[in-house]
Amino acid sequence: MPAARDVDEPVLSVDDLVVEVDTPYGRARPVDEVSFEVARGETVAIVGESGCGKTMTALAVLGLLPKPGARVAGGRIRFVGRDLLGLSGRELRRIRGSAMSMIFQEPVSALNPVFTIGQQISDVLRAHDPALTRPAARRRAVELLADVGVPGASSRVDEYPNQWSGGMCQRALIAMAIANRPELLIADEPTTALDVTIQAQVLEVLRAAQRTAGAATLLITHDLGVVAEMADRVVVMYGGRVVETASAEEIFSAPRHPYTLGLLTSLPRVDTDLRRLLPIPGQPPQLGRIPVGCSFHPRCHLRRNRARCVDEDPALAAIRSPGRRTACHFHDEMRDEVTNVAAELGADVTTAVRGG
Numbered sequence: 001m002p003a004a005r006d007v008d009e010p011v012l013s014v015d016d017l018v019v020e021v022d023t024p025y026g027r028a029r030p031v032d033e034v035s036f037e038v039a040r041g042e043t044v045a046i047v048g049e050s051g052c053g054k055t056m057t058a059l060a061v062l063g064l065l066p067k068p069g070a071r072v073a074g075g076r077i078r079f080v081g082r083d084l085l086g087l088s089g090r091e092l093r094r095i096r097g098s099a100m101s102m103i104f105q106e107p108v109s110a111l112n113p114v115f116t117i118g119q120q121i122s123d124v125l126r127a128h129d130p131a132l133t134r135p136a137a138r139r140r141a142v143e144l145l146a147d148v149g150v151p152g153a154s155s156r157v158d159e160y161p162n163q164w165s166g167g168m169c170q171r172a173l174i175a176m177a178i179a180n181r182p183e184l185l186i187a188d189e190p191t192t193a194l195d196v197t198i199q200a201q202v203l204e205v206l207r208a209a210q211r212t213a214g215a216a217t218l219l220i221t222h223d224l225g226v227v228a229e230m231a232d233r234v235v236v237m238y239g240g241r242v243v244e245t246a247s248a249e250e251i252f253s254a255p256r257h258p259y260t261l262g263l264l265t266s267l268p269r270v271d272t273d274l275r276r277l278l279p280i281p282g283q284p285p286q287l288g289r290i291p292v293g294c295s296f297h298p299r300c301h302l303r304r305n306r307a308r309c310v311d312e313d314p315a316l317a318a319i320r321s322p323g324r325r326t327a328c329h330f331h332d333e334m335r336d337e338v339t340n341v342a343a344e345l346g347a348d349v350t351t352a353v354r355g356g
Helices: 054-062 089-095 117-128 134-147 166-178 196-213 224-230 248-253 258-265 307-311 331-345
Strands: 012-023 026-038 043-047 070-079 100-103 184-188 216-221 233-238 241-247
Touching: 012 054, 026 043, 026 054, 026 070, 026 216, 026 241, 043 054, 043 224, 054 070, 054 100, 054 184, 054 216, 100 166, 117 134, 117 166, 134 166, 134 196, 166 184, 166 196, 184 196, 196 224, 216 224, 224 248, 233 248, 233 258, 241 248, 241 258, 258 331
Parallel strands: 043 216, 043 233, 100 184, 184 216
Antiparallel strands: 012 026, 012 070, 233 241
């Protein structure tokens, strides 16, 4: 008989996760000592530019790192108390698609073009419940498609992915992800390549699906608008490392890392009259060529030629409110930096998008 589960235990706990890959420049770490937790019913967003390590982190959690070439080199991943890194491939396959599910980006290419939508949802159901008959699985597929807002689900269940739009395919992926009522739902760029109207619909479907499944949600995105709509807490990544973590309200109202502020000032807004956007100068570091010291210092306004930024790697340290951390030597100066940037742009760039 399994031991009683602690209701306060996080659904997912990632501690000092290190992923290594081989590059032309030698061995590199696209994920470098990353730590975070996701509680029951909570949505945690991992944000950052392309190449910061967001998706690689999610793939490591699921045991889907590309092989050969990528491997977990350190740390711990625990899912409802189980050490995922200690499980066999067979045990991981038993968990994936049932207790843990992932909604992949680019929904059209994530679906198999030679099978109907209904067949693909039925296969997910029957893979984890062999006793389920095909007719019963098909009926359940229709119910799931209706749950995610597919009109005429009973007739459209037998259509192929090429007959569906990108937004409708995304709904099908969400239906597949929640089919077995997972405890953890991972959504990787769930609104990529969708127009604004469809994005809003998909996010509402994802919220409803999360409530239906009662799942903890790990949201991987570069879109701060999506973060504002969905997230309870935010993990900001840069160069494979966590540089700030806080509640979503704190991230938007009072960022304490220059990179987080840079993401905010480069975001087009409809709720305030920005004179212009303020992009982050330069480019993210190449894998295997992370700068010495603070990895963000070549692009940082707050650096001001201070040697400490170039020479010393800042630790991810706790600041003020519980659960809030930042990796910046001069985070105490961020309040004035936010004020200065707002004056330069002619608007309050940190008014929380959510609710406002």
